[in-house]
Amino acid sequence: MLPTEDVRAALDRLLASDRFRNAGRLSAFLRFAVEQTLAGNGARLKEYVLGIEVFGKGPEFDPRLDPVVRVEARRLRAKLQEYYEGPGSGDPVRIILHKGSYAPSFELVAARPPHLEAARRMNWKWGLAAVAALAGAAGLIALRSATRAPSLTIVVIPKVEQPEDQPFADGLSEALSAELARNPSLRVVAWPRVVEYRQVGPNANLGRAARELGAEAVLAVGIQRSATTRRISAVFLKPDQGFKQWAGEYERGFSDEFAVQREIARAIADEVRGKIP
Secondary structure (H helix, E strand, O other), X not given: OOOHHHHHHXXXXXXXXXXXXXXXXXXXXXXXXXXXXXXXXXXXXXXHHHHHHOOOOOOOOOOOOOOHHHHHHHHHHHHHHHXXXXXXXXXXXXXXXXXXXXXXXXXXXXOOOHHHHHHHHHHHHHHHHHHXXXXXXXXXXXXXXXXXXXXXXXXXXXXXXXXHHHHHHHHHHHHHHHHHOOOOOEEEOOHHHHHHHOEEOOOOOHHHHHHHHOOOEEEEEEEEEOOOOEEEEEEEEXXXXXXXXXXXXXXXXXXXXXXXXXXXXXXXXXHHHOOOO
8 A cells, every 4th residue: 555645645636637627526526535545445435425425415316327426437537547648647656446446546656767768758759740640540530430421310308297397307408419419420309399399298209209300219308306306217219119228217406407407418318328339
């Protein structure tokens, strides 16, 4: 085990970097995980604990229905990799969050002898030239790929049981359509065309909506409410195939609706992207 002060210094240096300075939630996630591991509580870092103590979920939080911890852990691992491949490449201590675990490990990176460091810098310069050449080729490939038609047309349709939930459902559906549109394999039906197909009540003819909007797949977003929470359900299906491709549920309170809409939209979009060929 590395000295605690060395690990904390590495953590402070990492969180002060451009990659993490404005990533408040990821920074809080990482600091909590590091401090718990240093205190000998690494085995305590499970999805339920992180959901409550880092992401502010209530005691009803169910990681099987709400993937927020898994989604943020993927983002954190990617952010750490970016940092250590870039500005943190010379850091003497690295904080690693291995896939499948929420308890970080700490690694001491051996310093390079001066002559090897000089050689590395020279190779880096030559590498930039090679990257520039490859980038030109990659740009041509990307340009050709960008002209290919998306493989699937999808429409996001909100359905609510209570009319007072309609504004929230509309905002969530718009945010979700925007998130899905980032995927070049998808063509997402524009929100203004969807408005008249919004559903109030338990019955929803999703097949008819899909046909009339020219969509092959539907992402139906449902809202139910209790006195203290909203239950948000999402079902991804291809009506002509007659079965669900994916379904998920999330529960949230009534505060900070815009933040909840963004969070849930990202979580659902991540799940649906994994079901697109």
